[in-house]
Amino acid sequence: MAKKPNAFYAQSGGVTAVINASACGVIETARKVPDRIGKLFAGRHGILGALQEDLIDTGKESAEAIRALRHTPAGAFGSARYKLKGLDENRAEYERLIEVFKAHDIRYFFYNGGGDSQDTAHKVSLIGEQLDYPIICVGIPKTVDNDLPLTDCCPGFGSVAKYVATSTREAAFDVASMARTSTKVFVLEVMGRHAGWITAACGLAADKPGQAPHILLFPEIPFQQAAFLQRVQQTVEEKGYCVIAVSEGLRSPDGQFLSDSGLRDAFGHAQLGGVAPVIANLVREHLGYKYHWAVADYLQRAARHIASKTDVAQAYAMGKAAVQFALKGHNAVMPTIVRESSKPYRWSVGMVPLSEVANQEKMLPSDFITPDGFGITPKCRRYLEPLIAGEDYPPYKKGLPDYVTLKNSAVPKKLKSEFKM
Amino acid sequence: MAKKPNAFYAQSGGVTAVINASACGVIETARKVPDRIGKLFAGRHGILGALQEDLIDTGKESAEAIRALRHTPAGAFGSARYKLKGLDENRAEYERLIEVFKAHDIRYFFYNGGGDSQDTAHKVSLIGEQLDYPIICVGIPKTVDNDLPLTDCCPGFGSVAKYVATSTREAAFDVASMARTSTKVFVLEVMGRHAGWITAACGLAADKPGQAPHILLFPEIPFQQAAFLQRVQQTVEEKGYCVIAVSEGLRSPDGQFLSDSGLRDAFGHAQLGGVAPVIANLVREHLGYKYHWAVADYLQRAARHIASKTDVAQAYAMGKAAVQFALKGHNAVMPTIVRESSKPYRWSVGMVPLSEVANQEKMLPSDFITPDGFGITPKCRRYLEPLIAGEDYPPYKKGLPDYVTLKNSAVPKKLKSEFKM
Numbered sequence: 068m069a070k071k072p073n074a075f076y077a078q079s080g081g082v083t084a085v086i087n088a089s090a091c092g093v094i095e096t097a098r099k100v101p102d103r104i105g106k107l108f109a110g111r112h113g114i115l116g117a118l119q120e121d122l123i124d125t126g127k128e129s130a131e132a133i134r135a136l137r138h139t140p141a142g143a144f145g146s147a148r149y150k151l152k153g154l155d156e157n158r159a160e161y162e163r164l165i166e167v168f169k170a171h172d173i174r175y176f177f178y179n180g181g182g183d184s185q186d187t188a189h190k191v192s193l194i195g196e197q198l199d200y201p202i203i204c205v206g207i208p209k210t211v212d213n214d215l216p217l218t219d220c221c222p223g224f225g226s227v228a229k230y231v232a233t234s235t236r237e238a239a240f241d242v243a244s245m246a247r248t249s250t251k252v253f254v255l256e257v258m259g260r261h262a263g264w265i266t267a268a269c270g271l272a273a274d275k276p277g278q279a280p281h282i283l284l285f286p287e288i289p290f291q292q293a294a295f296l297q298r299v300q301q302t303v304e305e306k307g308y309c310v311i312a313v314s315e316g317l318r319s320p321d322g323q324f325l326s327d328s329g330l331r332d333a334f335g336h337a338q339l340g341g342v343a344p345v346i347a348n349l350v351r352e353h354l355g356y357k358y359h360w361a362v363a364d365y366l367q368r369a370a371r372h373i374a375s376k377t378d379v380a381q382a383y384a385m386g387k388a389a390v391q392f393a394l395k396g397h398n399a400v401m402p403t404i405v406r407e408s409s410k411p412y413r414w415s416v417g418m419v420p421l422s423e424v425a426n427q428e429k430m431l432p433s434d435f436i437t438p439d440g441f442g443i444t445p446k447c448r449r450y451l452e453p454l455i456a457g458e459d460y461p462p463y464k465k466g467l468p469d470y471v472t473l474k475n476s477a478v479p480k481k482l483k484s485e486f487k488m
Numbered sequence: 489m490a491k492k493p494n495a496f497y498a499q500s501g502g503v504t505a506v507i508n509a510s511a512c513g514v515i516e517t518a519r520k521v522p523d524r525i526g527k528l529f530a531g532r533h534g535i536l537g538a539l540q541e542d543l544i545d546t547g548k549e550s551a552e553a554i555r556a557l558r559h560t561p562a563g564a565f566g567s568a569r570y571k572l573k574g575l576d577e578n579r580a581e582y583e584r585l586i587e588v589f590k591a592h593d594i595r596y597f598f599y600n601g602g603g604d605s606q607d608t609a610h611k612v613s614l615i616g617e618q619l620d621y622p623i624i625c626v627g628i629p630k631t632v633d634n635d636l637p638l639t640d641c642c643p644g645f646g647s648v649a650k651y652v653a654t655s656t657r658e659a660a661f662d663v664a665s666m667a668r669t670s671t672k673v674f675v676l677e678v679m680g681r682h683a684g685w686i687t688a689a690c691g692l693a694a695d696k697p698g699q700a701p702h703i704l705l706f707p708e709i710p711f712q713q714a715a716f717l718q719r720v721q722q723t724v725e726e727k728g729y730c731v732i733a734v735s736e737g738l739r740s741p742d743g744q745f746l747s748d749s750g751l752r753d754a755f756g757h758a759q760l761g762g763v764a765p766v767i768a769n770l771v772r773e774h775l776g777y778k779y780h781w782a783v784a785d786y787l788q789r790a791a792r793h794i795a796s797k798t799d800v801a802q803a804y805a806m807g808k809a810a811v812q813f814a815l816k817g818h819n820a821v822m823p824t825i826v827r828e829s830s831k832p833y834r835w836s837v838g839m840v841p842l843s844e845v846a847n848q849e850k851m852l853p854s855d856f857i858t859p860d861g862f863g864i865t866p867k868c869r870r871y872l873e874p875l876i877a878g879e880d881y882p883p884y885k886k887g888l889p890d891y892v893t894l895k896n897s898a899v900p901k902k903l904k905s906e907f908k909m
Contacts (some may be wrong), residue, residue: 082662141658141661141662142666148670237790240560243566248536248570271888369659466653467653
């Protein structure tokens with residue numbers, strides 16, 4: 068019997084609570100077809116693992132460990148923020164990838180990432196053709212930012228959305244308790260540097276109109292300080308307190324990030340990051356209200372303990388579909404999530420060419436934002452609600468989520484050359 | 489049959505994920521003895537509700553709503569940061585309390601709070617005696633800071649501990665994935681201005697020695713910048729990344745809060761709060777590592793979605809015991825949690841006089857901190873582990889925890905005088 072071709076899987080960019088669920092989908096599906104796929108390698112630290120021939124043999128992991136990936140956040144093989152340049156700019160990188168793939172008889176390339184990564188996967192498919200090395204490239208969508216085009220949503224987003232909506236609701240209950248004699252304004256900073264999907268999800272915390280959060284500050288809407296402060300004051304006067312969710316990417320009308328708006332440390336250096344304290348300070352300066360602020364940062368995208376069941380299922384399905392597409396010979400494609408219906412929520416798996424996905428960002432549509440710019444519309448709620456539905460709790464041990472750490476055994480190198488990054 | 493005496497319950501100080509579970513314990517227990525306790529009133533916004541005769545009739549709430557308090561975070565009746573002065577300094581306040589209690593035939597006073605509140609409850613019992621108004625005062629322990637003396641732990645702490653340990657573990661998985669090409673240092677700021685119990689709990693995230701978090705910065709240990717930076721560098725060189733948990737109350741050797749250490753906004757005003765960005769900036773200045781930081785703030789103490797089952801059970805038990813003690817005629821006491829054994833964990837309910845509880849803070853013992861000042865000892869782990877054990881998930885609706893908001897019906901006023909605060 069002829070030797071079966073091998074496959075390569077890599078995680079790319081910022082990790083999520085469910086990217087390992089996609090890995091689980093890839094590995095479990097590949098393991099079911101030993102007659103079609105030989106070994107499944109993973110890149111240690113994403114695409115760097117391929118460039119540096121630092122491959123992980125996923126075959127050394129037990130079925131139990133692979134199953135545990137489904138409930139383990141972050142990137143089990145390591146991810147990388149490393150964007151391959153254009154084919155003309157740095158052809159050597161692409162040729163190196165093919166060299167490594169050839170050395171390890173890798174004929175399937177699964178790349179789990181956002182827009183940049185889909186672009187890379189597309190380019191690898193092109194160079195494969197040019198170099199006459201048959202390789203099937205399938206992208207697997209992943210991004211907490213939910214900004215990939217052509218798919219109804221992105222695995223990773225639903226779980227962040229559930230976390231930020233829950234956190235907003237919980238903090239709002241807290242502030243409501245305290246407002247009479249203490250904190251009146253609470254500011255929660257969330258991710259989403261360009262697209263306001265995560266900020267919008269905070270709006271789900273309100274079950275009825277008028278409930279917290281009272282103000283959402285989207286990256287798509289330039290910050291109008293006077294209107295904002297007026298709304299804060301009005302809300303505190305009417306409700307007794309005001310809860311605000313703000314995107315890390317909020318900008319002033321002149322395009323500057325508010326997080327860069329002049330905080331200096333004792334040495335006079337710019338204080339990077341943190342739009343929440345900037346907003347809170349504005350409130351204090353102009354209105355004098357006592358405030359608290361939180362910056363969720365990595366906590367939000369790593370919060371597997373409160374993952375959305377829908378999101379976990381979709382992340383797994385994307386990994387599974389990627390392998391199935393590859394086996395059917397579909398090259399340079401990406402599985403997508405297709406919304407069949409919102410109420411009841413029904414979805415299926417679609418497929419798009421990578422050439423159409425690459426390098427596009429899907430912003431929050433304007434009809435998802437209320438005319439005043441501070442809230443979400445019913446249409447937005449209908450879109451978001453199914454994505455946070457259902458709980459998918461990890462197992463616990465000694466009171467803490469029991470996440471898996473893989474062995475990540477190295478595959479012996481076959482090439483003599485080292486690749487200089 | 490003679491009219492039954494009424495009872496008054498109030499929530500005080502910063503709220504927690506489980507203070508409403510104590511309220512649930514008080515109310516459900518009182519409802520079982522209608523022959524002993526007439527109405528159970530709650531103070532709207534804590535003790536302010538008593539001073540201003542703004543009482544809530546908990547009898548108007550359904551059994552289902554009261555049951556839901558057990559899984560609802562924050563203070564359902566409103567809390568207050570309002571410390572009554574000494575008996576000699578402001579006797580009028582205490583006399584007013586007695587006036588309101590007398591008007592509503594309140595003979596039981598349940599006060600749910602931290603050290604200051606236990607002091608207040610104690611003083612109310614003294615003024616009752618002086619004014620010859622028979623009132624039984626029972627304190628109910630509550631504080632996320634875990635700094636009350638005489639009780640093995642405080643309701644509220646176990647759930648914060650579970651949240652911060654889980655968040656630390658999840659963020660550590662994230663940073664480990666990203667460290668090769670991106671973030672190498674992650675800083676999580678947690679509560680606990682004077683006592684390092686919450687910071688210590690972050691240490692539970694490490695299942696084995698050497699795992700993240702690598703550095704804990706306690707409020708009890710003056711910040712040694714050089715030793716800290718050396719440890720960060722060493723950790724990044726050995727492990728590839730470094731996870732740090734820092735108390736909001738970290739101080740420099742001269743006693744200054746690091747969070748006040750010189751951040752200025754664009755107007756030159758001090759930027760209040762946020763020791764995490766100060767620590768992260770130090771790392772950037774001196775070591776140049778890419779960093780991320782998070783400030784959990786209210787998210788940690790409101791995080792009922794990941795409450796500790798042990799903590800919820802203890803919070804409920806404290807409320808229940810308070811009513812039982814009162815019915816037995818115990819005055820000026822507080823129920824406590826007594827640890828019978830750590831492995832297996834067994835606890836029982838104790839009782840201490842309020843005079844012994846008041847105005848003491850229980851710091852982290854020095855043998856709970858490793859000699860280098862950056863970690864917790866096995867003894868500390870043995871103490872902490874049972875407190876985060878077990879999950880007690882709230883019900884969910886539309887993907888979010890389904891928390892209750894009470895009707896909080898006002899009791900008609902009987903006094904003509906208004907009380908000026």
